[in-house]
Amino acid sequence: MTQTSDKQIKNIVILSVSFLLLSLVAGCRSSSPDAGTTLNSNNSIAKQVEVVAAENFWGSIISQIGSDRIKVTSVITNPNTDPHDYEAKPADARTIARAKYVIFNGAGYDSWMTKLLAANPVEGRKELNIGDLVGKKAGDNPHLWYNPSYVYKAIDRITSDLKSIDSNDASYFDQQRTNYLNVSLKPYKQLISLIKHKYQGTPIGATESIFAYQSPALGLNLITPPEFMRAIAEGQQPTARDKATIDSQITDEQIKLLIYNKQNSTPDVEVLKQKAEMAKIPIVPITETLSPATATFQSWQIAQLKDLQQALATATGKRITPVSSATSGKL
Numbered sequence: 001m002t003q004t005s006d007k008q009i010k011n012i013v014i015l016s017v018s019f020l021l022l023s024l025v026a027g028c029r030s031s032s033p034d035a036g037t038t039l040n041s042n043n044s045i046a047k048q049v050e051v052v053a054a055e056n057f058w059g060s061i062i063s064q065i066g067s068d069r070i071k072v073t074s075v076i077t078n079p080n081t082d083p084h085d086y087e088a089k090p091a092d093a094r095t096i097a098r099a100k101y102v103i104f105n106g107a108g109y110d111s112w113m114t115k116l117l118a119a120n121p122v123e124g125r126k127e128l129n130i131g132d133l134v135g136k137k138a139g140d141n142p143h144l145w146y147n148p149s150y151v152y153k154a155i156d157r158i159t160s161d162l163k164s165i166d167s168n169d170a171s172y173f174d175q176q177r178t179n180y181l182n183v184s185l186k187p188y189k190q191l192i193s194l195i196k197h198k199y200q201g202t203p204i205g206a207t208e209s210i211f212a213y214q215s216p217a218l219g220l221n222l223i224t225p226p227e228f229m230r231a232i233a234e235g236q237q238p239t240a241r242d243k244a245t246i247d248s249q250i251t252d253e254q255i256k257l258l259i260y261n262k263q264n265s266t267p268d269v270e271v272l273k274q275k276a277e278m279a280k281i282p283i284v285p286i287t288e289t290l291s292p293a294t295a296t297f298q299s300w301q302i303a304q305l306k307d308l309q310q311a312l313a314t315a316t317g318k319r320i321t322p323v324s325s326a327t328s329g330k331l
Contacts, residue, residue, distance in 0.1 A: 106131025
């Protein structure tokens with residue numbers, strides 16, 4: 001009887017200890033962050049900062065700086081959508097109403113976003129107009145993300161704004177910025193430097209102003225009439241004089257290659273492409289928004305820069321300098 005009682009007591013103790021341990025585990029689980037929350041650098045629970053980006057190229061950049069501390073929604077993600085002509089939907093207004101931080105291109109590129117923000121005021125919401133940041137207004141070339149120096153300025157301001165919104169994670173955002181600039185964007189920077197070093201001064205043409213910011217950064221000489229590029233970008237009819245100028249630049253082989261925005265192919269652009277093909281001038285397509293839509297800003301830009309580098313090598317006969325694994329696109 002005594003041995004049986006001792007065994008029963010032992011089992012009761014074991015069961016009690018097990019129950020206690022299960023209760024502790026359950027308690028720990030119940031205090032873990034819910035979906036939509038994250039831990040600050042000091043291990044306190046905080047909700048992710050709701051961010052809205054008008055275009056996915058800016059959305060990609062801010063999502064990589066904020067990482068899991070933020071939740072980013074990009075309004076324009078479809079490569080076939082023209083941001084100039086986009087019409088905001090009620091769902092966009094609801095998304096913006098919840099946002100703590102909104103980033104948009106500005107310079108007249110996405111005026112629909114300005115209207116949405118005015119119609120949905122939210123106290124304490126931060127807004128970043130990239131055009132205002134870099135001193136560009138409506139009527140100026142709005143393709144700001146094709147200017148590397150503007151991209152770096154945007155990165156700095158985004159980091160500063162996120163630190164202001166979520167001060168507990170300030171050091172984390174600084175780390176993310178450093179990593180993004182020095183690791184993620186390293187192949188992008190290297191390709192720009194390689195092209196500038198190898199093909200400085202090479203005359204090129206472009207069907208519209210989308211490439212006008214990047215050509216100086218690459219050291220290329222874009223000789224297409226600026227008014228022609230602007231007219232195509234804005235959906236207007238180029239002047240006969242400008243059309244004749246770019247025609248002669250192609251037929252007389254004054255340019256080594258032609259850049260065109262494949263998201264904006266007008267009849268005038270198609271004629272230019274046909275003439276370039278007849279003259280055996282390489283044609284390099286680029287896009288306004290991320291292509292594919294799931295790409296990161298850097299992988300998208302690197303792919304385009306590699307196509308450009310190959311076309312320049314073909315057009316000039318200058319051998320491409322072998323790139324290191326850092327520029328191989330393994331991002």
